[in-house]
Amino acid sequence: MIINVDRGRCTGIGICESVSPEHFEVGDDGALVLVTESFIEEDRGVIEQAVRSCPAKALSIGSALAAPTATAEEGGT
Amino acid sequence: MVSTAWRRTPHPFTTDLDVSSDAFWAKTFVQRDETFASLREHAPVSWHPPREAPEIPEELHGETGFWAVVKNEDIAFVSQNHQLFSSDSEEWGGIFMRPTDPRIFGNPNFLTMDPPEQTRYRRIMSAAFTPKGVSRISDKINERAEKIIDRVVGMGNFDFVTEVAAKLPMLTVADLIGVPEDLVEAFATAGNNFANVTDPEFVPEGVDPLQFMFAQLTVLRQIGVDLVNYRREHPAEDIATALAQADFDGRKLDDDDIQSMMLLLSIAGNDTTKQTTSHTVNSLGKHPDQKAWLKEDFDGRIAGSVEEFVRHASPIIQFARTATQDVELRGQKITQGDKVVLFLCSGNRDEEVFEDAHRFDLSRDRTGHVAFGGGGVHYCLGNGIAKAQLKAIFSRVLTKLPHLQITGEPDLLFGDFINGIKRLPVHA
Secondary structure, X not given: OXXXXXXOOOOOOOHHHHHOOOOEEEOOOOOEEEOOOEOOHHHHHHHHXXXXXXXXXXXEEEOOOOOOOOOOOOOOO | OOOOHHHHOOOOOOOOOOOOOHHHHOOOHHHHHXXXXXXXXXXXXXXXXXXXXXXXOHHHHOOOOEEEEOOHHHHHHHHHOOOOEEXXXXXXXXXXXXXXXXXXXXXXXXXXOOOOHHHHHHHHHHHHHOHHHHHHHHHHHHHHHHXXXXXXXXXXXXXXXXHHHOHHHHHHHHHHHOOOHHHHHHHHHHHHHHHOOOOOOOOOOOOOHHHHHHHHHHHHHHHXXXXXXXXXXXXXXXXXXXXXXXXXXXXXXXXXXXXXXXXXXXXXXXXXXXXXXXXXXXXXXXXXXXXXXXXXXXXXXXXXXXXXXXXXXXXXXXEEEEEOOOEEEOOEEEOOOOEEEEEHHHHOOOOOOOXXXXXXXXXXXXXXXXXXXXXXXXXXXXXXXXXXXXXXXXXXXXXXXXXXXXXXXXXXXXXXXXXXXXXXEEEO
């Protein structure tokens, strides 16, 4: 399981980091860094909470087998 | 002056429920939510006459009305689609339900901008507000909170708002900016006065509200400009230095930009956290079971509790947007140029999201409230700072003021923007 970040939506608010600093880190430049892109099943609960808590809806959980998608250019659904 | 040609689209009023008049806004939060509950159920997107604003001649503001958005889900949708719903106050209608006087605001701050400009301005100071930024100032917040609470231990009867709630937010904003200690009170007083300019109690008798407003802006501008100029020569790790060093392809921030930033920080960072603190003390006083629940496991329960503090207090009642193109929402045809008002107060009582929505319940699920906005690029930058302050103050309220009692009814602030408490008599 991997964490996907929609870079077009992420503005570095950092709620994800406050939910799980082991997985998310917002730098001083405002960019979100995934501490680890893949996570273990035990962490699913806290990752899902981070995904739900993102005010920009920039996070999602994906399968490690899927090809990485290009960063969404346009905002808005 | 902003062209008003696009704002003149009239629409049929879709409901006879009133959220525009002074009479409506003179009601209490709970009374007003009766109207919002009705709208949530029967007319989730509805067109209303412009907010009554006798201080602005109608020919100056030129508004024809606004759409009231009252559902949690729709507030999130509008907030997250900034291309469809602009915050811009120069090209479009800005962010307030109340018609504004285009003469008074000077340079816009990033609250009233859209990306990409908004992004660039917000980035100037955003490092101070990330989880790392919050942890950098966390010791200072706790130090300040400790002093504030220690000072009122055994004070007897006092006003919680003046003696506690009003203190920490103002000090924290000042610390973030780098305002020198001896100017902190002037800074906060000016910010408070500006936010309350529509409340007659704050404007001295005989003083024109517009003049009064300008006077506050002048104080904030002066403190900000002097400080930023000082920081150009003597950089430190504060927002004033970030403002001093901000560079847009060679252009530095001018004095009008600095004034706007000071205004933004001193309103956004001052009144909001103060109101949440006061409301929370009142709510904990009314619900001793909740207070006891939180005390049982403060460290494990405070994070979730703080979200409920903010949801329940809903310090910011509304923000507006302008539709940049025709958009249909809940079957209503919003026209380009229409003002769209997001009633955060209503989103935070949405029965579809919050069971028994008026109940102060610290064990609720953490997600879903819109007190920091509906998400997207304007999501409250200070949310982490606010939560750190609430945690710092309430850990000490619960441990050092264990017998704190509310001794009277809160003196409520009536208005259409801030859901506030002016005075809260307590005994400790």
